[in-house]
Amino acid sequence: MxxxxxxxxxxxxxxxxxxxxxxxxxxxxxxxSAVSVQILLAAQDITIDLIRHAQSEDNAGHVLGTIPPGAPITSVGVEQAQYLADPANPQHLADPSYYAGIYASEFLRTQQTAAEWLGAAGAPDTSVSILGGLNEINAGWLEDGDLSSLLVQVGYAFAPLMWTMGSFWVPMLGSDIDPNGVAFNDRVTDAIQTIYGNTIGDPDSSDSNVAFAHAGTIAIWTLMNVRNPDFGLVLEEMLDTRSPLANTGQVVIEGNPTDGWTLVSWNGTEVSATPxxxxxxxxxxxxxxxxxxxxxxxxxxxxxxxxxxxxxxxxxxxxxxxxxxxxxxxxxxxxxxxxxxxx
Known part of the structure; x- marks a missing residue:
């Protein structure tokens, strides 16, 4: 039967x-059943400033750590995070009260980056919402690998880069968190939609948000989803820093889940909305x-x-x-x- x-x-x-x-x-x-609701939401765009965490002990030690809570930030990382509140910083953030929401992943390094920025900005008690969907791309079998090794670098980057090319089914070997690009995209998109829902749910708030996340998560999800991906900027960043985004580097997107997202800037460089x-x-x-x-x-x-x-x-x-x-x-x-x- x-x-x-x-x-x-x-x-x-x-x-x-x-x-x-x-x-x-x-x-x-x-x-x-969800169509009518999403049509209503499509009327309002929001802005999300996706910020990579400050330097962590894993970064300094060239360790590939992708399981929360992970390593804390270093003393250099503390300075980097505090610099986000300094008007002398070309990419300094606005006063925390300006943002509709402040978010971080489940990792110590993102939460500590947010806390140091808020302390330097004079708002240490500001609430930070934790979203697991913002976590770093899980490394599977390469967890705790030595990032000084070219083999580890290539092994970790290969699947995510293929996802940005449209090959979502390429597996991240050994990962049951991000087994492929669809699973990765689903979890990050859920977090982005939560940010969106919280923002439009409060008519008195601004339409801008800050989300502290990770280089891989920010870069790969953005390239997989925006209507105007700029691979050239990402390549330049990788040649300079060996990462798609430097510590406390920022990627700004705007839009909504129904009509899609547009890349506004990548680490301070504006991107044309018309590709x-x-x-x-x-x-x-x-x-x-x-x-x-x-x-x-x-x-x-x-x-x-x-x-x-x-x-x-x-x-x-x-x-x-x-x-x-x-x-x-x-x-x-x-x-x-x-x-x-x-x-």
């Missing part, structure tokens, strides 16, 4: 896997190739949970996602080309 029920779902899952090789869309299509033709076509292709991957992973997760209602919901959402990707892709490409030509 049970076998006869599972077979149709298995067939549908295989179909999704096949579609996943050629379909796309970076964000799962919302269920019908060139090559970047636009890349984003179109990225979105096209990821929808099926996302849909299939969500169906697999639902199967693992064993709840029939969740399985059916995941299949329905995934099917809509794949179909929408096929329908949207030609128009997206056409729009990118005509926009670049000034038509």
């Amino acid at each position: 049970q076998r006869s029920v599972i077979r149709p779902w298995t067939t549908a899952t295989v179909a999704l896997l096949g579609a996943g090789a050629i379909a796309a869309g970076p964000v799962a299509t919302p269920l019908a 060139d033709l090559f970047t636009s076509l890349f984003v179109d292709w990225r979105d096209f190739t990821t929808a099926g991957q996302i849909a299939t992973w969500h169906v697999i997760e639902a199967f693992e949970g064993g709840d029939h209602a969740e399985i059916l919901a995941a299949m329905e959402t995934g099917f809509d996602q794949v179909v929408n990707a096929f329908v949207a892709f030609p128009q997206d490409v056409f729009d990118s080309i005509t926009s670049a030509l000034g038509c």
Whole structure:
């Protein structure tokens, strides 16, 4: 009896896997019950200043530590964090009272960075909300590896870089936290959506937020999601600092979960909101190739949970996602080309 029920779902899952090789869309299509709410939320954009933590003891010792709570910041890190409150700093932060919310990951290094900034800004008692979704990309088998080793560097960076290229299913070997790009993207996106919901939920607050996170998490999620990714800036940063973002470096994004996110600046360098033709076509292709991957992973997760209602919901959402990707892709490409030509 049970076998006869599972077979149709298995067939549908295989179909999704096949579609996943050629379909796309970076964000799962919302269920019908959520559509009306998201349409309302789309009217308001917010700004999020994503800040890498100050220098930690792991940074100083070239240790790859990606499991919370992790190592504390160093004395150099304390100075870096306090400098965020100094008007002489070209990237100094506004007064803490200006922000709708202040957030940090579950790691000591992000929370201590936030605390040192708040102390230097004269607001040591300001509340910092902790979001696990902002945690660093889990290193799996490479945890506690020596970052002085090229093998560890390449091994840790390979999967996330492939995710930014649209290959979400490339695995982070040994990780059950971030087994692939879909799982990583889901957890960080959940944190970003929490920030968004908190912001628009308070009509008296500003639309700006500060979130203290990690170089890998900030860089990879941003490149996977914004409409105008600037890989050149990231490469320049890596050549200078051997990291996609220096300690206390900042990435500013604006937008909303429904209409998408735009990269405003990367470590102080402004980024054009209108990407060139090559970047636009890349984003179109990225979105096209990821929808099926996302849909299939969500169906697999639902199967693992064993709840029939969740399985059916995941299949329905995934099917809509794949179909929408096929329908949207030609128009997206056409729009990118005509926009670049000034038509």
